[in-house]
Amino acid sequence: MMKGNRQTNSKGQLKHFLSIDGLKRDLLVEILNNAESFTSLARQGRSVKKVPLLRGKTITNLFFESSTRTRTTFELAAKRLSADVLNLNISTSATSKGESLLDTLHNLEAMHCDMFVVRHASSGAAHFIAKHCAPHISVINAGDGSHSHPTQAMLDMLTIRQHKGDFTPLRVAIVGDILHSRVARSQVLALNTLGVSEVRVIAPRTLLPFDARALGVHVYHDLIEGISDVDVVIMLRLQKERMSGALLPTEAEYFKLYGLTEEKLKHAKEDVIVMHPGPINRGVEMDSAVADGKHSVILEQVSNGIAVRMAIMSMCLGTHQDADMEDTV
């Protein structure tokens, strides 16, 4: 049995990657370092972009909720590691014929899969699967409800580190729909674990959770005040599909108050970087001029997404099996 945190084995190595919560700074730094060495693969002028680390392993993408970017980067990351990849579109598969989630899982286990990458609209889905799947299987959370999206947070941390180096002096502002954002929750945890100087969240009251301050952040309702002198601005997508009830007057009104323009960005530090997890609603969360401007690192985030996912997949599949066998002795 694993003790303590379900994500790590008895040696403190990563087995599942479900949430930033409970992971130590050293482990996050190790993920970033590994990811950095994978980013170098793309720059090396190799005729073969793959490395054979996960040759013979089978990774299943279990996407209960649609996603293009995340699924594609997970698939590409697995393929660059030479793993075999199975993409399961659950909405058209057996669950819609009445098969239970656990039955689907056990069938995949019987096909000798080694890893499940799970995206689900319900918070806690990845934890549930990690708890119930066979012991040799690793589970990676690719986004569960409004709970967490830890690989997105880590690729953001990698992007920040590449531009800013040290985390400790940084002020970071996260702007937008904090209430529905699993990305924001994971980012705040990662930033605080890595020891940044200040995390701010900027949002209208209707898009903030009741306990926002309990996350360890400073809360602002005014964009210009909130982004003053920050090193990093992270814009969140307005999650129209998760909105119930009239949380916002209109998109135009939202843009007027919380949309990022070049004019407003002048209040941040001169070398500020602007990030967005995508997909961008241009003219809602930010102006096109900002999205395509010199402070934007949005496309770097996408490339870093592949490297971070390669690092996490290889760490989960690389080391845990022997350690856990020792656990049972």
Add this chain to the structure above:
Amino acid sequence: MQEKAIVDLIDGMAAELKTRLQQNHITDPVMIGIHTGGVWVAKQLHQTLDISEELGTLNISFYRDDFSRIGLNPQVDPSNIPFEVENRHLILVDDVLQTGRTIRAAMNEIFDFGRPASIMLATLIEKDGRELPIVADVVGMKPTLKEGDYISLTGPSPLTLVFGKPSKDSEAQ
């Protein structure tokens, strides 16, 4: 063993490589050192042989066959091959050749960059214990060691060879 003696060993290797290259009519070789010790040896060979193209370096972590046991080592610098590998004559350099597994991994990685015309292997130290059919073309020295004794190169400056009794940290590959 101290720096001067190691430098002499490497000079001897350079002379032998020169002869080999002439015998094979190779006029424009390129050189690749394997991280970490192999790069230190390669730097000196590269200078002595006056190779025009920049030294390439290889981090074989992604190609090791014991990855599932030991995991990744992000402390090692990434591979950097600043030239086209396709159709070139390569000199591959490592510090210690024992099982041959490092060289197997290095050759696999090199072929992911392209198809070289030939590969020559130069190693500072040769030890018994080969597990794969790999032979060095040029060897600096082959010390007589007792079963389980280890030898390792520390550096980069000064370069020192450390001989010792079995230890948990001894060369795995």
